[in-house]
Amino acid sequence: MVVRKEFMKILWNWKDKKVIKVVTGVRRCGKSTLLSQFKSEVEKLGECNTISINFDDLENEFLCDYHVLYKHLRGKITAGQMNYVFLDEIQLVPQFEKVVNSLFLKDNVDIYITGSNAYMLSGEIATLLSGRYVEIKMLPFSFAEYAQFKSDFLKKEVTADETLYNEYVSVGGFPYVASISTDKNLVRDYIRGIYSTIVLKDIIQRKKLSDSDVLEKVCKFTLSNVGNLVSSKKVSDTLTSGGRKTSPATVENCYSALTESYLFYKATRYDIKGKEFLKSLEKYYAVDMGLRFFMLGIRTGDDGFILENVVYLELLRRGYEVYVGKYNDLEIDFVAKKDGLTEYYQVALSVREQSTLERELRPFRLMKDNYPKLLITLDNSNNIDHNGIIQIYAVKWLASA
Template sequence: MVQRKQYLGKLKKLKDKKIIKVVTGIRRCGKSTLLLMFQEYLKECGVEDNQIITINFEDIANEPLLDYRKLHDHVTKNLHQDKMAYVFLDEIQNVPQFQKAVDSLFIKDNVDVYITGSNAQLLSGELATLLSGRYIEIAMLPLSFAEYYEMVGGNQRDAWNNYFKNGGFPYAAVIEEEEIRREYLMGIYNSVLLKNVVARKRISDIPLLESVIKFLFDNIGSIVSSKKIADSLTTYGRKTTSVTVENYIEALTEAFILYKAGRYDVKGKQYLKSLEKYYLVDVGLRRMLLGDRSADLGHILENIVYLELLRRGNKVSIGKIDNNEIDFVAEFGGDRVYYQVAASILDPATFEREIAPLKKIADHYPKFILSLDELPMGDAGIKQVNIVDFLLGN
């Protein structure tokens, strides 16, 4: 079991703070395991077992607590009278009107509340209104390559090749048999699709939804629009509308299957409202659904880098300067870094194509080209960094 140091560190800093900790992320990315790790940390700090209340709402044994009033009564009866109580509510979105129980627990003295959810709607609508200013979201992703390598060890090149193919879902990382790993990833895909998308959005045309998913999976890192997808599917006999596609995309982003990267005009210094791109929460799901497509090497690398930039706390956009595109503009704490991502820039024409947009940028923020090349290259203060080294933090 790999220590999710980044997320665990955040929980440790927030311990005993009068604020609700909300851990969000796709199913099976490690949220429940993170809570278990944090509970072990609490015990190391002297917290006793009877101070910890943990309820997983995917466990059928807890089905009676799906009523928010019964949930509130159950937790209240088990609170420690003289010491801090740590309350962990896992997959809380399964409880209708859960926010009422959470808010009531939050206002009690000596109660520290932690909740997890697999849908972005957890922090929208009524919850956001009721608990405004009372929670901090910890957005969780599957394993980074650094975490993956810490788990599997061995030859770094072999580890990278496996991560590139199979992604970073924690349990999938330790499954050696290809067929079993594929079935496990298919199980995640079906679970997310049925529980977090179809059921929540009451989608009846599941084949159409899957057609939209396959189109988006096949076009990660490409500019897409709901109209373009609808027109393409209609051409292939799956007649639909841009409104329907837009609703499906919204459901997929809410379920943390897809992440949208908007566009930023570097010269105009403004965010644009169209021509966004979408990236997948884990490249292993793409391979499971579409198979091996070596021609998509560059876009898969883009996807991996995009997720890594998110993990590091950045706001990530696609850059535009004149008619050129910059793969990523990463902003954090008032600073900015520009990135181009390519499989290789050893070919002079490719090198020039990748570096040209970066040269056009007039500001003095750092600029990098990330590639799989081992030989260091660069020009005009723009550095080339090996992607694996970048992912490992070297």
């Protein structure tokens, strides 16, 4: 099992701090493994008590009553030493926040929880835990992590080159997939299991969606239109014209479910000139390219959109808030903000043709600010400086994480 060093570092930084550590992310992205590895490291320090419960395990189903859970945990807490409590897939416990909040009040309890649905940190739950938790957002393997895992798994150095990149974007970065990547049928079956679990456990049961067929069609439409601005009306019109009558409200409900379960991330539009967020149209990016492989199969002609999706996720991994930029009537692929700083990104499969290069650079050249402007492509070359606009080879940039 590869150690997710960045996430592990975050947990160590927050260890024994008086906040609840909440690890969120799509199912099977590595949350449980992260907590297990961290728990093992904590136990090596000695002089502590660890308590761990995975609510996906049927043996723990009786603990899904929050009264029973609290009594169970209270009985396991040891006085006179620090108790580290790890609660995996806590969203399966209705009103879990009451348990977590009560444990939080104890000075000798340090709490770590995971969840696979954004709903667990919304509404009344967020209000009750307000100011008492820090969210650690996990994603499947980055390209750099994928390369490291392959090296460890195969027990030989695997070069993070374009060949490996092509493998990565065809099967995705779910940790277990990296060990079965040579068998596309196994990959497809594994991701089908993840998708089915999310639809059944995290969407249909909670959102009370009666028609999973519409949900799947919205999912496929979105995967086919990565990189394009979409609206609920546009999607509903497309599905209706294709023989599946639906409404914008239904599509909106589907998008809410897909983003809450971390299958997709929504990138809102930002008017760079007006310095305001726009309420109409947005882009949706898949959490992992393996989902695209499972839903659509291998398709040609979409490599540029796949690269855009991969770059978006990488910016999230690096801690940026990411938006789709608008400057006058032109689009900037990404406006990335972190720690008060702003960077602009354009993503293109290739800019070897002069007309394509000029099209990608044009928005940057019209902008008057001095924020970093980067053009990321799959053209294999060293960094190129276009009068302050830096062109970067995507594979090298992804491998440098």
